[in-house]
Amino acid sequence: MDTLPLPDGGSAAAPPTPDTLRELYSLMAAVRQLDVAAVAWQRQGIIPGYAPELGQEAAQVGSAYAVDTSRDFVFPTYRETGVARALGVDMVKYMSTHKASWHGGLYDPQISRLAPIQAVVAGSVLHAVGWAHGQTLARTAGGRLAVAMTYFGDGASSQGDVHEAMNFAAVLKAPVVFFVQNNGWAISVPTERQVAGGSVAARAAGYGIPALQVDGNDVVAVLQATQRAFAHCRSGNGPVLIEAMTYRRGPHSTSDDPGRYRSLSEERDGAGEDPLERLRRQLLADGGADDGFFPQAHAAAVAEADTVREGLEALGPRPGSEMFDLVFQEPTPALQSQAAKWREESEHV
Structure with a gap:
């Protein structure tokens, strides 16, 4: 599904360069390692809880990479580790919420352009629309708008708050990108049992909002879709909905047992292609990287996760x-x- 017109200039953004593709891979590798490590930290008692995002690295890194941190603002849920990392947030301060040292993170939202972590399902969607409407009120003649991007899942899309936010944004032409990570599961309920028609993107038409449904395991496709959406919003054309089709390869949270509602074979069949492996093959095929690049990226990711763990363990109570x-x-x-x-x-x- 793609009902989003091309930008006012009539052409899409240029494809990412090899340097950008290598950076995207390094970011996804760092996110993957942080995510896997965070689950281990919870099992070791370093943090009390965590919401894994294994399999969603491309959706998060690709979308966040399109953000202009000099003016835009991002409104996350509790599962956006990859978004925070791609925006350059201090990951010890980000993980302080999972450490239970501080609600919403110790990082500065004004500097990072990432709002505090939101645990209320669909709560961040309302905040994003309010902030985006503020940008239209403050806009000067001929000026291009700052854009809000809000993340939520297929499960959260059934909340009444999402209906209100989309309707409000569409009526007031607020510059907001609704970024849905459809990871196949609303905790233990599959998408087809709680989203009529199986598509969140199809709902956008009811509000007069253009929508894109994109392969959420393809970081380049996600990046380009988000760039298009931002260009549309920045020109004063109102909101856009992006539905990134991906898969939650792990549990909903570290207190969840996915074996109670899906089998290992269902996980393997539903997960699709691994986002990191997909980009690795593309880089090798196009000559954007050689075999030596990937072990280096992995080693850097491991070292970074170790540094974050040390910082977390050093955090004292507030x-x-x-x-x-x-x-x-x-x-x-x-x-x-x-x-x-x-x-x-x-x-x-």
Whole structure:
């Protein structure tokens, strides 16, 4: 499915260079290693929980690579490790949420252009549309818009918040890209049992929103689709929906047992082509990389994951007083009373 017109210039973006393809591979390798390591860290007690994204590296890295971090803003869920890494976020500060040291991450959203991690299903979609509408209100004559991109899954697409967000964005022509990672499962429920027609992209027509359905295991296809979507939004044409068809190769979270609702053979049959292997074959076939490049990328990814683990283990607890300091801009008498009682009981002051 592709109902998105070509950009106003009439042509799509140029294909990525060999240098870009190697960078995309290195990013996906780093994400893959971080993701696999994070599951191990949870099993070892370093972090209490984690939502794996194994198999979704191309969808996340390819889409995030299209973001202009000097002006755009990204609104993630709790499964966007690859997006954060591709945007250059400090991964120790990102993983602090999974360490339970801080809600939403210790990184600075204004600098990184990544909003705090959102655990509420479809909550980030509403935030993105609000921010994007703000860009239309602040737009100067002839200026090109900053764009919001929000991530959610096929399961979250059934939330009422998504309906409200898409309708609001379409009516007000807000510059927002709705990026759906259709990984085949809404926790334990397959897509065909909770998305009528099996396609989230088809729903966009009901809101007058153009849509693209793309192979989410092909990082180049994802990158080019996202570049097209951003160009459409930046020109003032309103929102776009991208549905990246991929597969969640692991559990929904580290507390989930996928063996209770799918077999290993179903995983193998449904997973499709591995995103890293796909790009590796393309680079070799086109002469964009030689055999020596891939072990180097893997070694760098392992070293990076080790550094993140060391940083995570060094994180101490946050000051308990923060739970009161950051609730209201002007604290209420009731909150002040609670804070005083907490200090008396916890800090003996």
